[in-house]
Amino acid sequence: MIAIRKRKKMRKKQKMRSAFTLVELLVVIVIIALLSSLVAPKIFGKLDDAKVKTAYAQMQMLSSALDTFKLDVGRYPTTQEGLKVLWVKDSDIKGWNGPYLPKKVDKDSWGDPYIYKFPGSDKNDYDLLTYGADGKEGGSGNNADMSVWQ
Numbered sequence: 001m002i003a004i005r006k007r008k009k010m011r012k013k014q015k016m017r018s019a020f021t022l023v024e025l026l027v028v029i030v031i032i033a034l035l036s037s038l039v040a041p042k043i044f045g046k047l048d049d050a051k052v053k054t055a056y057a058q059m060q061m062l063s064s065a066l067d068t069f070k071l072d073v074g075r076y077p078t079t080q081e082g083l084k085v086l087w088v089k090d091s092d093i094k095g096w097n098g099p100y101l102p103k104k105v106d107k108d109s110w111g112d113p114y115i116y117k118f119p120g121s122d123k124n125d126y127d128l129l130t131y132g133a134d135g136k137e138g139g140s141g142n143n144a145d146m147s148v149w150q
Contacts (some may be wrong), residue, residue, distance in 0.1 A: 014117060015075075023136065027135070031137050033138070036140075038112045048049045048133070049140045051109035051110065051133070052109070052132075052146070053105060054109045055110075055130050055146055056146060058105055058108065058109075059106065059111070059114070059130070059146065059147075059148040060148065062083060062086070062105060062114065062128060063128060063148045065086045065100035065101050066083075066086070068100050068101050069085070072096060072097045072135070073093055073094070073096060076125055076126050077116075077118060078118055079117050083105075083106055083114060083116050084106070086098060086099065086100040086105075087099040087100065087103065087104050087105075092105060107129050108130040110133050112130065112131065114137045115128070115129050115130065122150055127147065127149075128147065128148040129145055129146060129147040129148065130144055130146050132144050132146060
């Protein structure tokens, strides 16, 4: 009889112990928060680098499309025509054999439009650039201007 009571008490204690206490849950949440505060800055640093690399890759792709446009039409698009003629046909352009890009690429990684000028400055046929994360001319780091000619 005593043995049966002891078994019942042990079972009751085991059933009660099957859940986590509030203190245990808080400890786990604090540990997760501390770990994420150490890891998050590194991940977001990589995100900024990825945006810079993506913008540069897109400018290289736009540059190739501009060169193909020139081969077909005999000239680069004017500043007024812009990059849009690479994916949308303008009926006034003779020799247009596009689209030269599979889809529209008019904004950089930060959501600002790419800057295209024809004729270009210095020795370049055209200028194709982005002002970086801040969207303003000048800057350094992620805010630095990027040109297809860099």
